[in-house]
Amino acid sequence: MNVLIIEDEKPSARRLQRMLTTLDVKAEQMLHSVAEAIEWFSNNPHPDLIFLDIQLSDGLSFEIFETVTVESAIIFTTAFDEYALQAFKLNSIDYLLKPIDAHELETAVKKYKNLKAPAKKVQLDFEDIKKLLVNPVEREYKKRFTTRIGQHIKMIPVDEIECFYSENKGTYAHTVDGRDYLLDTTLEQLEAELEPQTFFRISRKFYVNIKAIRDIISYTNSRLQLKLNSFKAQDVIVARERVKDFKVWLE
Structure with a gap:
């Protein structure tokens, strides 16, 4: 399995890399910005699976996909709240809320392995997710x-x-x-x-x-x-x- 981590906080990226190692998953490549990712995707074979942080140092990671077509499964790693995560859950393999829990990471990796057949390729609607991030749906919270x-x-x-x-x-x-x-x-x-x-x-x-x-x-x-x-x-x-x-x- 070829795995890529896109995360602007290098300590968090290294922690995720170590956690994946305990699951016998190697993530040898790590990227830390939108610009770096666009350049990398334009010049390298795309990985099987991406662990994708939503908010990078130079913008939202969705900007990557506005420039290049990425043919990889995606697991979001994010600190965004539940209203946005509902969309991620419907449109991606899974999402992991920071700080990442080891059990949840293992579950997400297993889910990817079960879905990785070509016939089950994941389709992501980034525009809809971006709209939720900018204009979150109104909801009632506990009083x-x-x-x-x-x-x-x-x-x-x-x-x-x-x-x-x-x-x-x-x-x-x-x-x-x-x-x-x-x-x-x-x-x-x-x-x-x-x-x-x-x-x-x-x-x-x-x-x-x-x-x-x-x-x-x-x-x-x-x-x-x-x-x-x-x-x-x-x-x-x-x-x-x-x-x-x-x-x-x-x-």
């Missing part, structure tokens, strides 16, 4: 969550939640009054339920509310540490792979 306290059901308005975090296989909401509530959900399920301009997933363990961020501090290994208004139970760290998207989200 409240519920939790059981003894024999009672408590409603928690979403604007009173500073952050969501996982601990000991449970998912908790931490509220502005300093309380923590166990929820019957997972951080993965929250991705489709939280308004993306207000909440951002900074790591595998945390979703944070932008209104709750009191301070942002440079941290070790190119990460960021967040100080929230009332959450003090543990360090709130932006994963290295999420720092760039986090900064974009802040703006």
